[in-house]
Amino acid sequence: MFGKTQRNDPAEAELASHRLMLRAGMIYQVSAGVYSYMPLALRTLRKIEQIIREEIDAAGGQEVMMSALQPLEFWEQSGRSEAMGNELFRLHDRRDRPLVLAPTHEELLTYMVKANVNSYRDLPLIIYQIQTKFRDEPRPRGGLIRVREFDMKDAYSFDVDQDGLDVSYDAMAQAYRNIFSRCGLETIEVEADSGAIGGKDSSEFILIADAGEDTIVLCPSGDYAANAEKAVFAKPQQDAEPLLPIEEAHTPGIKTIDELSKYLKEPARKTLKAVFYMAMGELVFVVIRGDLEVNEVKLSNVLGGAPGLRLASPEEVQEHGLTAGSASPIGLNGIKVVADDSVDMGSNFLAGANKPDYHLRNTNHHRDFEADIVDDIALAQRGDSCENWARATAMFWIAHYPDENGEPHLILMGCYGIGVGRLLGATIEQNHDENGMVLPATIAPYDVSLVALNMQNETVAESAQALYDELRGAGLEVLFDDRNESAGVKFNDADLIGLPIRLVVSLRNIRDSVVEVKRRSSSEAETVATTDVATEVKAMLAG
């Protein structure tokens, strides 16, 4: 088999999935955030893809394959070339025409839908693909969790009205539940408002890893997943500029960041947002850059756990002498201030003045206020990816279809994504122990590790080969370890690769006409009569 196992943990791998996939010889790093899949990984990814395909087909999806190369023009028309910034890989062809490597396919598919939807009778549609995406992540990390080139299932629904979109959305959400469950992933589903999507709530599927050491947050768009404790994601940096003196700005009736941003014509990232929480009976003033949102898991962590953490009510905010809609981090007394580290990524922010209808220009952390805790508490995908994506998606409601009376109507579009490699990474995060992966049978690259002890012994070699042939004949996928390696090396590698069932053929077992059978998830081995092994293995896999 192409791919060597490694005994030692690679130094660069922080996440268990990254470490184990490298050690098992499943992935090969080409460049930062760019991997080749070795045969073991590819077999598993293909199984995940097949599960995805079956479930999205069952939800009414039609599979297509769109191009990665796209004219930059598509992205300029949608306005997303700017929004994507450096994340968008750009290039020029030999005739100097600007192209992009698509990070997602709303733009192109909209053109395809325009060309192929002539009437309301052509709707609804759910179109999907499993295709390679390119995003120039600022800090690729975590093996397959955050990469620059990756396979993604991206699906797009097109409906004539909100009721139709709800039906499509529900079908997709159910497909997602089925996919995660079939892949052996435990998820917690969180309803999340996504106003820009047009009133329909979206779901986040939060995955909690076994050991509690890592929390992987996976958003349904597949755009982002992170270790929520360590919490690294790209907050757009802003150019340093000299600190300017604070100025009061009159902002009649302005309460939200969105309103403020529009009224004073400053981007949201030049504002500071105040969000109030109650943690163990106390008000917590959270400051975060206006383009970001608070990740409550992270906030809870930096507060040392904070059971019962919740948003404060407007009354609770007022009780502390704060002006909701224009609360200021400046001049606070006796209120704990937790700042997202984005407050240090920029300067001269717009912030509340703590009096109605006024805000302050040129507010700066350290100079004008000092937070008690500064840490990364931003909700990566809401602030970084999902929200941006959602906004961009909303811009795509430009396609029209004629109804029964020939009147033009907007087509409502929904977007749904799953990163295939990321799903594998998340599954391994949840399914491993200290010795290696413990892969669910549905996605394991093979069903069975067949370990032959002492292959130089002819009896063992023949017996193992015969068993291998028999199991394959019975439709089982078998990884036959026929190397001249010690029992220890073979057992360690079998544990590392983590196939559901391990079979051991040894001279002693052959004499007794038995084979040792062990589930990867169990520490107990049993012996099964050689003639019954195929049947027994099939039963175990089904069970």
Added chain:
Amino acid sequence: MFGKTQRNDPAEAELASHRLMLRAGMIYQVSAGVYSYMPLALRTLRKIEQIIREEIDAAGGQEVMMSALQPLEFWEQSGRSEAMGNELFRLHDRRDRPLVLAPTHEELLTYMVKANVNSYRDLPLIIYQIQTKFRDEPRPRGGLIRVREFDMKDAYSFDVDQDGLDVSYDAMAQAYRNIFSRCGLETIEVEADSGAIGGKDSSEFILIADAGEDTIVLCPSGDYAANAEKAVFAKPQQDAEPLLPIEEAHTPGIKTIDELSKYLKEPARKTLKAVFYMAMGELVFVVIRGDLEVNEVKLSNVLGGAPGLRLASPEEVQEHGLTAGSASPIGLNGIKVVADDSVDMGSNFLAGANKPDYHLRNTNHHRDFEADIVDDIALAQRGDSCENWARATAMFWIAHYPDENGEPHLILMGCYGIGVGRLLGATIEQNHDENGMVLPATIAPYDVSLVALNMQNETVAESAQALYDELRGAGLEVLFDDRNESAGVKFNDADLIGLPIRLVVSLRNIRDSVVEVKRRSSSEAETVATTDVATEVKAMLAG
């Protein structure tokens, strides 16, 4: 179904496969040479991929998936970044690191093999992938035949010695024969010398289209396929320069282009090569730029057929007063001269002087000689792609493996490619008639077109739906045309899409408890008892 059929031929499509795929709504053009695959095309491509996978697996292949993004450095080290020129898509990431979009994967895989082959025991290996390639073709054309982004099966064998390479090569060649045959492609296999590959001949699979109107040449590396009659491929242009006076150059013992090029330190593209053929008993003097080779199919075509076309013997050349090894196109009398149009792509060529040990500098077509026929007669893949690729491939024999005694040996690498979309294009070139595609059952997107006439009639709608459910239950793939369209539209579309079998449900048939059954390849329809349809269809597909 996503994708609309078109009644009229798209103006831009010259090749039948291109025209029919556009008309059937199978492909959507994103940009020049960049397509999205609509559901019908994707279903067919997946079947072709599966056939390829099964055959390459049977040949001992292991599937991987390598990245498209690669550091430019890999290509600078191999020397191919320059050789590829503008065909190589280049880009920079956000940290300004130069990257390429891989047009092929010898470079990267060599690194992966170095990391995973520690000993002769790790060999032989056949590694393959079905993956998206990017090549900035100068003149993309022909639908899926010549594109800038395409799926390719690329396989690479690694062996300890020439005997091993021969075994791998033979296994791959057999896999190719099986793949083409299973896809319904008729190929003619041509042995071709490829010295740079190291003594092992390579095969070309030449596909001849049905009607004789088009000849598609597909080389095993998958790099190139062209309509041999119209024959467009990229001959590297040379800068225009002023015509210089002819000079004699002393070239003692120099006979081949290679020797000439080395001796006078001029690239082969600055030379003119003379090749002699016998066509219908007459000597033909063929002139072609020294970096290109003659395509005998094209030559035969420009000579109006020329049955029995063959290379002339040295004796036949001498009989005409020509000096083999230094024959000149200048001053010929009574000998037909056919020039490849590359003689006009450059100036001041080195050519033969028609006396031993001398050549002429600054030879120019039109000024110094006039060909009787000027046309594209170059063997695209030998001159343009294959030969370059082969040369580059040879540079990859830099990986070493230690043998039994720990001595380092070179690993011999073989490269084998098939363009998946191009294979589909070629199959359609061979399998169509004036009404549309006639797809082989093995790769058709569905088995059956189920045409219901007058869907507004409830009896018809119910009957057709029942038959659809029954056929699907029997494991058949059915495209159910349940649109409210006329019989004519439905029949035309069924012919256009070209599924192997068409079933017609009509009120009259329902009264007789029969279904009309027709093979796409036949003009005869028959009626089959409704209860027997599934069995009958399966028998027809198998037969």
